[in-house]
Amino acid sequence: MSVFDGLVGQEMAAHELQVAVSDAQLVLGGQAGPAMTHAWLFVGPPGSGRSLAARAFAQALQCQEGGCGQCKDCLDIANRTHPDVVMTEPVGVHYGVEDVRELVAQASGSPIRGRWRVFVLEDADRLESQQMDWKPANVLLKAIEEPAPHTVWILCAPSLQDVIATIKSRCRVVSLRTPSASEVTEVLITKYGAEPELAAAAARISQGHIGQARRYVRDEDTRNRHSDVMNLPASLTTLDACIEAAAQFVETADERMKDSVKGRDTQEREDVRQVYGVGARGIEARGVAKALNDLEKTQKRRAKRARSDAVDLALLDLLSFYRDVLMVQWGADVSLINKEFAAQLHAAAAGASPEITMRRIEEVLRTRATLSGNAAPRLVLEALFATLRDPAVAH
Amino acid sequence: MTTHKIAPAPPALTLVVGTEELLADRAVSLVVAGARGMDPQTDVRDISAGDLTFPAIQEFLSPSLFSERRVVVVRGLGMGRAEEVADDDDESAPASGSLDDRVVAALVAHSKTDEPDVHFVLLHRNANSGRGQLNALKKGKATVTDCKTPTRKGYTDFVAAEFVSLHRPITPDVPETMVAAAGRDLRALAAACGQLSADYPAKGRLDRQAVESFFAGRVEVDAFAIADAILAGDTGKALVATRQAIAGGATGPAITAALAFNFRNLIKASSAPRAMPLEQAAAEVGLRDWQLRKARQQLTGWSPDAVARALRALAEADANVKGAAVDAEYAIELMIIKLGRARRAG
Numbered sequence: 001m002s003v004f005d006g007l008v009g010q011e012m013a014a015h016e017l018q019v020a021v022s023d024a025q026l027v028l029g030g031q032a033g034p035a036m037t038h039a040w041l042f043v044g045p046p047g048s049g050r051s052l053a054a055r056a057f058a059q060a061l062q063c064q065e066g067g068c069g070q071c072k073d074c075l076d077i078a079n080r081t082h083p084d085v086v087m088t089e090p091v092g093v094h095y096g097v098e099d100v101r102e103l104v105a106q107a108s109g110s111p112i113r114g115r116w117r118v119f120v121l122e123d124a125d126r127l128e129s130q131q132m133d134w135k136p137a138n139v140l141l142k143a144i145e146e147p148a149p150h151t152v153w154i155l156c157a158p159s160l161q162d163v164i165a166t167i168k169s170r171c172r173v174v175s176l177r178t179p180s181a182s183e184v185t186e187v188l189i190t191k192y193g194a195e196p197e198l199a200a201a202a203a204r205i206s207q208g209h210i211g212q213a214r215r216y217v218r219d220e221d222t223r224n225r226h227s228d229v230m231n232l233p234a235s236l237t238t239l240d241a242c243i244e245a246a247a248q249f250v251e252t253a254d255e256r257m258k259d260s261v262k263g264r265d266t267q268e269r270e271d272v273r274q275v276y277g278v279g280a281r282g283i284e285a286r287g288v289a290k291a292l293n294d295l296e297k298t299q300k301r302r303a304k305r306a307r308s309d310a311v312d313l314a315l316l317d318l319l320s321f322y323r324d325v326l327m328v329q330w331g332a333d334v335s336l337i338n339k340e341f342a343a344q345l346h347a348a349a350a351g352a353s354p355e356i357t358m359r360r361i362e363e364v365l366r367t368r369a370t371l372s373g374n375a376a377p378r379l380v381l382e383a384l385f386a387t388l389r390d391p392a393v394a395h
Numbered sequence: 396m397t398t399h400k401i402a403p404a405p406p407a408l409t410l411v412v413g414t415e416e417l418l419a420d421r422a423v424s425l426v427v428a429g430a431r432g433m434d435p436q437t438d439v440r441d442i443s444a445g446d447l448t449f450p451a452i453q454e455f456l457s458p459s460l461f462s463e464r465r466v467v468v469v470r471g472l473g474m475g476r477a478e479e480v481a482d483d484d485d486e487s488a489p490a491s492g493s494l495d496d497r498v499v500a501a502l503v504a505h506s507k508t509d510e511p512d513v514h515f516v517l518l519h520r521n522a523n524s525g526r527g528q529l530n531a532l533k534k535g536k537a538t539v540t541d542c543k544t545p546t547r548k549g550y551t552d553f554v555a556a557e558f559v560s561l562h563r564p565i566t567p568d569v570p571e572t573m574v575a576a577a578g579r580d581l582r583a584l585a586a587a588c589g590q591l592s593a594d595y596p597a598k599g600r601l602d603r604q605a606v607e608s609f610f611a612g613r614v615e616v617d618a619f620a621i622a623d624a625i626l627a628g629d630t631g632k633a634l635v636a637t638r639q640a641i642a643g644g645a646t647g648p649a650i651t652a653a654l655a656f657n658f659r660n661l662i663k664a665s666s667a668p669r670a671m672p673l674e675q676a677a678a679e680v681g682l683r684d685w686q687l688r689k690a691r692q693q694l695t696g697w698s699p700d701a702v703a704r705a706l707r708a709l710a711e712a713d714a715n716v717k718g719a720a721v722d723a724e725y726a727i728e729l730m731i732i733k734l735g736r737a738r739r740a741g
Binding site: 238240243373383386392394 | 651652655659662663665666680699700702703704706707709710711713714717718719
């Protein structure tokens with residue numbers, strides 16, 4: 001059993017990485033290993049398993065067996081406790097310059113326990129931001145170009161275009177593809193023991209995003225949220241219903257956000273207080289207010305991102321709904337994403353022309369773009385729903 | 396503005412605590428005037444907290460050869476580290492807004508002097524970090540003058556007191572009107588009081604009419620006044636109100652939020668059942684009864700499509716004032732015009 005078996009539909013990439021792992025062995029022995037290099041860029045659409053692939057590669061590099069998935073190295077990496085494998089993701093919307101500087105400093109060391117020092121940067125497309133003068137990406141450049149002898153960088157991004165050219169040119173690219181619905185279905189059945197019918201629905205609705213498909217299969221709340229979105233368009237008959245739905249939407253996103261950060265926030269605050277010795281007798285906790293303040297800012301950024309991610313996921317569901325409506329209206333012979341909601345889809349298709357459906361799709365897309373800025377989500381959603389009610393108001 | 400009263404003999408140490416500049420300036424001039432009343436040759440020194448070192452205070456306190464009187468004004472105390480230069484890496488250095496302990500001890504000792512010829516005035520901003528030192532300074536016989544930013548009632552009281560010191564009788568509604576017109580700015584209020592009592596003949600009491608004609612209808616406008624004008628369909632009035640609100644310090648996000656709130660009420664009111672009694676119908680849709688009554692009046696002239704267009708304009712403007720557009724003020728004005736158009740289009 002190899003760690004690469006867990007990658008769904010990525011035979012090509014897995015093969016490439018396995019060759020690299022065997023050449024890495026040669027490099028460690030002082031020989032030339034052309035298939036191994038020090039900087040990798042994993043690209044693939046959301047859900048294609050970029051971070052899984054990065055983890056598998058890290059395991060295969062550290063493991064004596066080339067990625068058995070069973071040894072201490074492999075398990076520690078899976079648990080994110082391996083001292084030589086650092087996996088990072090941006091805390092807020094973007095990586096901060098300070099975060100990257102710290103990584104670069106760590107990267108100059110030698111391996112502690114393993115054979116390589118591996119740094120995985122998820123969402124490497126968020127390294128570059130014009131507001132920060134491309135700084136986070138620039139800080140990384142030198143470290144990626146000439147790393148310490150046993151340091152390996154693995155950057156993950158949705159596509160090559162999302163990564164700044166100077167970084168791209170210093171990395172070897174591994175392309176991952178979106179796994180097909182049948183591949184995802186099979187994984188859900190064999191690995192997670194899902195009912196075949198549910199697995200098939202999950203694979204379709206998640207559009208090849210394995211993480212979301214798994215959530216759909218396992219979590220009833222996720223399924224309910226999806227069916228809420230499917231029932232939403234029909235309910236937008238009056239403006240009153242529109243603002244009600246917008247409030248509901250934001251509230252649901254808030255709950256999801258709280259679920260994802262709950263506990264973690266309080267724990268972090270406690271940790272800081274403990275580090276500074278707050279409450280201990282005779283210790284003057286200097287600087288603790290500032291540290292707590294910084295932490296709170298970080299947590300706020302994280303919460304904001306979690307909330308906007310939740311809203312965005314729901315909007316994607318809405319988009320898939322209108323896509324299906326359009327397919328029904330055109331009588332196109334393609335499979336519907338939301339097959340289970342045929343009644344809603346046909347009702348919506350009968351109630352509008354394809355032109356109107358297209359306008360609705362356009363509005364949802366525009367709203368997604370607006371929400372990536374700072375506008376109040378509730379107000380933006382109210383405007384969206386009021387427009388979906390009757391797209392004529394957009395002109 | 397000067398005080399014509401004879402100032403009392405100033406204490407050895409005055410602590411002026413708070414951030415309201417006008418009041419602080421007045422406290423300083425009171426001490427200076429008092430000292431000058433005793434000795435017209437009084438030497439006034441204005442220094443920053445960082446300059447009040449131990450040697451400096453020893454020099455101030457040592458007897459002068461010509462026994463001249465001195466006032467030492469020390470500014471910038473209790474600022475806290477955050478307000479100073481940000482890149483100060485030396486954690487051990489005291490913040491420049493705080494004093495050497497020996498200086499504090501010397502000041503406390505000096506404050507107990509009976510007939511001082513040196514008068515210290517310490518301007519203390521009372522930020523969190525400076526509070527300990529402030530308490531230490533209060534241990535002697537210092538006179539403490541409170542200059543914190545007043546509450547709403549504080550502003551009207553200030554206006555009333557101002558006219559008393561100007562010996563101008565006023566009608567009771569004058570302070571309220573003045574605060575509504577000039578805004579919460581003590582300097583502007585003090586200037587207006589002085590101007591009003593100079594402009595209007597001394598006979599009789601100064602009344603509300605005089606204040607209103609002085610300010611010529613310039614009454615503090617908030618975002619909700621804009622909403623009222625927009626919902627009534629008066630784009631021109633709404634634009635004027637917008638300019639006034641922005642000039643008065645209203646921010647773009649506050650304006651869009653207030654408008655969104657009003658439009659939501661409008662939508663809720665449109666779905667409130669007409670057949671029910673007002674209170675019951677209001678409770679049904681989650682409004683207060685006065686909100687429902689007002690929103691129902693505003694509803695005439697707003698079709699559902701017009702409201703939908705308005706929501707679009709609001710959402711667009713909200714994104715714009717929060718960074719999507721270069722000019723937030725223009726974005727707000729454009730929104731007002733679009734809202735007016737939405738209503739007319741029906």
